[in-house]
Amino acid sequence: GESVGLHLPTLSVQEGDNSIINCAYSNSASDYFIWYKQESGKGPQFIIDIRSNMDKRQGQRVTVLLNKTVKHLSLQIAATQPGDSAVYFCAEIYTGTASKLTFGTGTRLQVTL
Amino acid sequence: GAVVSQHPSRVICKSGTSVKIECRSLDFQATTMFWYRQFPKQSLMLMATSNEGSKATYEQGVEKDKFLINHASLTLSTLTVTSAHPEDSSFYICSARQGAYYGYTFGSGTRLTVV
Numbered sequence: 001g002e003s004v005g006l007h008l009p010t011l012s013v014q015e016g017d018n019s020i021i022n023c024a025y026s027n028s029a030s031d032y033f034i035w036y037k038q039e040s041g042k043g044p045q046f047i048i049d050i051r052s053n054m055d056k057r058q059g060q061r062v063t064v065l066l067n068k069t070v071k072h073l074s075l076q077i078a079a080t081q082p083g084d085s086a087v088y089f090c091a092e093i094y095t096g097t098a099s100k101l102t103f104g105t106g107t108r109l110q111v112t113l
Numbered sequence: 114g115a116v117v118s119q120h121p122s123r124v125i126c127k128s129g130t131s132v133k134i135e136c137r138s139l140d141f142q143a144t145t146m147f148w149y150r151q152f153p154k155q156s157l158m159l160m161a162t163s164n165e166g167s168k169a170t171y172e173q174g175v176e177k178d179k180f181l182i183n184h185a186s187l188t189l190s191t192l193t194v195t196s197a198h199p200e201d202s203s204f205y206i207c208s209a210r211q212g213a214y215y216g217y218t219f220g221s222g223t224r225l226t227v228v
Binding site: 008034036041042043044045046068083099100101103104105106 | 116119147154155156157158159162204206208210217218219220221222224
């Protein structure tokens with residue numbers, strides 16, 4: 001299930017299940033979006049990206065969906081593994097702001113055995 | 114693939130002293146580097162953007178005299194936290210961009226503890 005912690009919402013899933021992590025972005029003019037995975041004490045690691053002229057993109061075990069109408073991104077992880085446990089951030093880029101990355105709040109994914 | 118090295122990974126300093134954090138792009142030239150700060154259980158907040166050979170651009174609310182950024186070469190940017198105080202304790206992360214709009218690579222972060 002999903003719960004909201006002090007600052008970071010947490011999603012708990014069983015190993016082998018599919019995970020869906022959601023993100024609401026802020027700028028309707030953003031033209032590029034990236035999902036990052038951050039493990040404890042480390043920097044963000046690129047997972048998958050999508051341009052604003054697309055609504056779906058698939059990678060290995062991951063799929064990103066973009067709904068511009070409601071400014072919503074989702075990251076789907078198939079057959080979630082213990083190694084997927086981390087904090088996941090979406091980030092948006094608007095080239096009108098010198099292409100700076102703006103990060104979302106983040107979601108902690110906990111994979112239970 | 115692109116690699117960004119950040120050093121040190123952890124540092125403890127006394128209140129009132131300064132500490133320097135280095136960010137190096139190891140196998141590419143980074144025209145732009147970004148510095149972020151991350152508090153526990155929170156997201157990354159952009160502090161400043163630095164372009165090689167020019168002054169850094171700081172985000173609103175970030176004190177440029179306290180957080181000195183130098184981007185002297187295409188492979189090195191440094192962040193110096195001056196006169197550090199306990200409230201500066203945080204996780205600092207750099208990112209380097211490979212010229213194109215979207216090629217961002219992050220360092221592994223520096224945990225700063227001011228005592």
